[in-house]
Amino acid sequence: MSxxxxxxxxxLVMLVFMVELLRRRRLREKYAALxxxxxxxxxxxxxxxxxxxxLASLVGVTLPVNLVFAGALLLLxxxxxxLSAELSTSEAESQTLAEEVAxxxxxxxxxxxxxxxxxxxxxxxxxxxxxxx
Amino acid sequence: MPSPSDLRVLVVLPAWNEAGxxxxxxxxxxxxxxxxxxxxxxxxxxxxxxxxxxxxxxxVLDLPFNxxxxxxxxxxxxxxxxNGYDAxxxxxxxxxxxxxxxxxxxxxxxxxxxxxxxxxxxxxxxxVRGPRWWAxxxxxxxxxxxxxxxxxxxxxxxxxxxxxxVRTFAVRYPAEYxxxxxxxxxxxxxxxxxxxxxxxxxxxxxxxxxSHRPWKAAVYLLRACLAxxxxxxxxxxxxxxxxxx
Numbered sequence: 001m002s003x004x005x006x007x008x009x010x011x012l013v014m015l016v017f018m019v020e021l022l023r024r025r026r027l028r029e030k031y032a033a034l035x036x037x038x039x040x041x042x043x044x045x046x047x048x049x050x051x052x053x054x055l056a057s058l059v060g061v062t063l064p065v066n067l068v069f070a071g072a073l074l075l076l077x078x079x080x081x082x083l084s085a086e087l088s089t090s091e092a093e094s095q096t097l098a099e100e101v102a103x104x105x106x107x108x109x110x111x112x113x114x115x116x117x118x119x120x121x122x123x124x125x126x127x128x129x130x131x132x133x
Numbered sequence: 134m135p136s137p138s139d140l141r142v143l144v145v146l147p148a149w150n151e152a153g154x155x156x157x158x159x160x161x162x163x164x165x166x167x168x169x170x171x172x173x174x175x176x177x178x179x180x181x182x183x184x185x186x187x188x189x190x191x192x193v194l195d196l197p198f199n200x201x202x203x204x205x206x207x208x209x210x211x212x213x214x215x216n217g218y219d220a221x222x223x224x225x226x227x228x229x230x231x232x233x234x235x236x237x238x239x240x241x242x243x244x245x246x247x248x249x250x251x252x253x254x255x256x257x258x259x260x261v262r263g264p265r266w267w268a269x270x271x272x273x274x275x276x277x278x279x280x281x282x283x284x285x286x287x288x289x290x291x292x293x294x295x296x297x298x299v300r301t302f303a304v305r306y307p308a309e310y311x312x313x314x315x316x317x318x319x320x321x322x323x324x325x326x327x328x329x330x331x332x333x334x335x336x337x338x339x340x341x342x343x344s345h346r347p348w349k350a351a352v353y354l355l356r357a358c359l360a361x362x363x364x365x366x367x368x369x370x371x372x373x374x375x376x377x378x
Contacts, residue, residue: 095200099208102194121183122195
């Protein structure tokens with residue numbers, strides 16, 4: 001099997017996999033878009049190898065394959081940063097929700113008490129406690 | 134502005150697994166401050182913290198998981214607003230803050246929006262050394278200059294917030310690590326709130342151990358300085374009055 005064919009098949013498989021994940025709503029579009037773009041550019045590079053060589057000499061990289069490696073590293077770094085940012089947003093949101101839940105639970109208990117019930121403390125999960133930060 | 138004696142005061146105790154020390158603190162609060170409201174914010178404890186607080190007949194907020202002091206206090210500030218309290222006093226649930234100092238903090242709200250109970254203001258014999266002390270003194274110097282007042286203990290968790298501060302913090306209290314002490318002061322000063330301090334004596338914790346390991350202190354120093362730098366470079370946000378209106 002030639003290297004070109006292998007790269008082409010890999011890119012195609014990845015493209016199909018991404019579209020399928022999107023179709024099943026397992027992946028949100030904002031995360032999938034990047035990988036679809038990567039698969040697309042890999043395919044373009046496979047079909048027109050001279051484009052990569054031209055690009056390498058344009059930015060001053062002697063071996064075109066090194067441009068691919070450097071690009072891949074940079075891309076992975078950016079994806080990691082994006083995921084950290086999304087995770088931070090998600091943590092802040094769940095924290096705000098936790099505070100809201102606590103305030104609402106307090107309110108429900110007041111209402112229960114005024115209705116004559118005696119509210120009990122919540123059931124605790126022994127595995128849930130972990131210090132943040 | 135109402136005088137401190139007219140303020141409805143809420144004492145907020147953020148508590149994470151403090152079932153051991155909470156009864157003594159709550160009993161003392163009842164004894165010395167029968168007229169103030171008391172709220173225990175159970176920060177995802179895995180022990181009987183919530184049950185202990187309920188047994189003492191105080192209000193309890195149960196957070197479903199641990200969110201840290203900043204998140205617990207933000208919930209406390211919002212509770213204060215919803216229930217018509219004017220001032221919030223944060224007191225540690227581990228018993229190192231003396232409830233008898235609370236009235237002194239509250240009376241300080243006469244001339245300032247935030248009053249810090251400072252451990253180094255020539256009262257008591259609280260001492261720290263090494264990196265932790267360097268961190269605290271750098272933080273104190275920078276924040277003193279910003280606030281235009283002498284603040285010797287900016288990492289103290291013993292503090293009173295007046296009506297304007299409560300309104301600001303209910304919307305904008307940082308839930309980051311160390312945000313409850315350092316960044317909250319930066320936010321307050323930028324909102325035009327005034328900060329002052331009152332000397333208090335610290336007591337030994339009635340349960341649990343303070344952390345005094347050197348590497349922990351070093352990590353604390355780095356994180357504290359990072360927190361301060363980030364807070365200072367952050368751009369100003371719209372004033373809270375505009376947000377809530």
